[in-house]
Amino acid sequence: APNGALVAGHGGSSARGHGTSDVGSVLSTDAYCHRHEITVTGDNVPPPFTSFEATGLPSEILREVHNAGFSSPTPIQAQSWPVALQSRDIVAIAKTGSGKTLGYLIPGFIHLKRCHNNSQSGPTVLVLSPTRELATQIQDEAVKFGKSSRISCVCLYGGAPKGPQLRDIDRGADIVVATPGRLNDILEMRRISLHQVSYLVLDEADRMLDMGFEPQIRKIVNEVPARRQTLMYTATWPKEVRKIAADLLINPVQVNIGNVDELVANKAITQHVELLAPLEKHRRLEHILRSQEPGSKIIVFCSTKKMCDQLARNLTRHFGAAAIHGDKSQGERDYVLNQFRTGRTPVLVATDVAARGLDIKDIRVVINYDFPTGVEDYVHRIGRTGRAGATGIAYTFFGDQDARYASDLIKVLEGANQRVPPEIRDMASRGGGGGMGRFRRWSSGGRDGVRGGRNDSSYGGRDGGRG
Numbered sequence: 001a002p003n004g005a006l007v008a009g010h011g012g013s014s015a016r017g018h019g020t021s022d023v024g025s026v027l028s029t030d031a032y033c034h035r036h037e038i039t040v041t042g043d044n045v046p047p048p049f050t051s052f053e054a055t056g057l058p059s060e061i062l063r064e065v066h067n068a069g070f071s072s073p074t075p076i077q078a079q080s081w082p083v084a085l086q087s088r089d090i091v092a093i094a095k096t097g098s099g100k101t102l103g104y105l106i107p108g109f110i111h112l113k114r115c116h117n118n119s120q121s122g123p124t125v126l127v128l129s130p131t132r133e134l135a136t137q138i139q140d141e142a143v144k145f146g147k148s149s150r151i152s153c154v155c156l157y158g159g160a161p162k163g164p165q166l167r168d169i170d171r172g173a174d175i176v177v178a179t180p181g182r183l184n185d186i187l188e189m190r191r192i193s194l195h196q197v198s199y200l201v202l203d204e205a206d207r208m209l210d211m212g213f214e215p216q217i218r219k220i221v222n223e224v225p226a227r228r229q230t231l232m233y234t235a236t237w238p239k240e241v242r243k244i245a246a247d248l249l250i251n252p253v254q255v256n257i258g259n260v261d262e263l264v265a266n267k268a269i270t271q272h273v274e275l276l277a278p279l280e281k282h283r284r285l286e287h288i289l290r291s292q293e294p295g296s297k298i299i300v301f302c303s304t305k306k307m308c309d310q311l312a313r314n315l316t317r318h319f320g321a322a323a324i325h326g327d328k329s330q331g332e333r334d335y336v337l338n339q340f341r342t343g344r345t346p347v348l349v350a351t352d353v354a355a356r357g358l359d360i361k362d363i364r365v366v367i368n369y370d371f372p373t374g375v376e377d378y379v380h381r382i383g384r385t386g387r388a389g390a391t392g393i394a395y396t397f398f399g400d401q402d403a404r405y406a407s408d409l410i411k412v413l414e415g416a417n418q419r420v421p422p423e424i425r426d427m428a429s430r431g432g433g434g435g436m437g438r439f440r441r442w443s444s445g446g447r448d449g450v451r452g453g454r455n456d457s458s459y460g461g462r463d464g465g466r467g
């Protein structure tokens, strides 16, 4: 087999970097990985560092970690540190809040020490992050944990004047944390050089792709020398992320925390699923809209652009609704979104493609007027509500035409402790789905329309697909 021959787990006598003869540590590694649901794929994956002491990290970093009150590495840190310290590419999949930031920053600090680069000639470590908020959080951690190692860090993001950021760059930085859009702008101005970057992190890769940053990411990566270490951190592992990982990483070690195949919906969202005939949907939709608290922001998803326009037109008489989909110009989209954000148009009717990347807070209700082409999109859609500790409600209209998704949907509902309507269970037991819905969708490609969406055929075809 080529060097892609993957060894699952740390098993196999040659699959371990050091200490293979120490049976005791083999067992404790396995026990540790089992307890923390760590699974790895790759050749010769080193065992996790189960304590800070085992890391052999420089004392000034250990001091910061102790000062922060951390008692042990989180599982993603425990497993990604030894891999990253071997200068290998990594894909790390772990949910939000699992400590991914230090997972890549601390090996980045060590990498910096090894490089001895002059920060005046450009950064050595580059971290791409989807939003300004996340980028500044990463910078805060880099400053906090790197200051005693005299590591300098600059943060570049949109929505703020460029001047101060350009001045920060000119002063020199070991680490640049940037959103792809702003970094790309600055690259085009030729005000930063990435020729010295040898440690590249794509943080929240799924979210960056979701927000449509793929072209900018690819342009940026083209400016980074091929001789580099690339680390990708992501909370989910959909096809788009796999694709970009395959393009940008070389023979990575993959580290999963928890079960990634299981689609997990936010438990703070109440999920209602209703079996409805197509002709019943409209009345039910109006009824749901009428029963919401005034001012609640609501997104209605449907599968075609035509249906989007039609629904928005019908609803707007009573509710203040607008449609957003791939046939709308950028100006129209901006206008519609602004009306929605400010609450002047409380109901947004959208296709999946148009809704991708919208970062709108305080959405109270998600309504799936049409079921999406797979439960992955379902989880994604309903995840637009219930953000940041708020509760949300999702209503989903399910029909006979969706039967093939029934059993996958049940898994998602059960995984989030939601009620499964008996009609849906019946449907699944009559053979709908069989648990293959996701895979079937990935392998077909027919129903979803053109990859990358924005297929602007205006006869109401599906508004592109997620892949």
Ligand code: ADP
Binding pocket: 069, 070, 071, 072, 073, 074, 077, 094, 095, 096, 097, 098, 099, 100, 101, 102
């Ligand atoms: P993620 O990027 O996976 O969402 P973060 O890196 O933002 O997670 O970390 C979440 C929180 O956990 C942060 O407040 C961080 O300071 C804290 N944290 C990181 N590492 C540890 C650790 N080893 N022990 C305890 N808390 C930690």
Ligand code: MG
Binding pocket: 100, 101, 203, 204
């Ligand atoms: Mg993070």
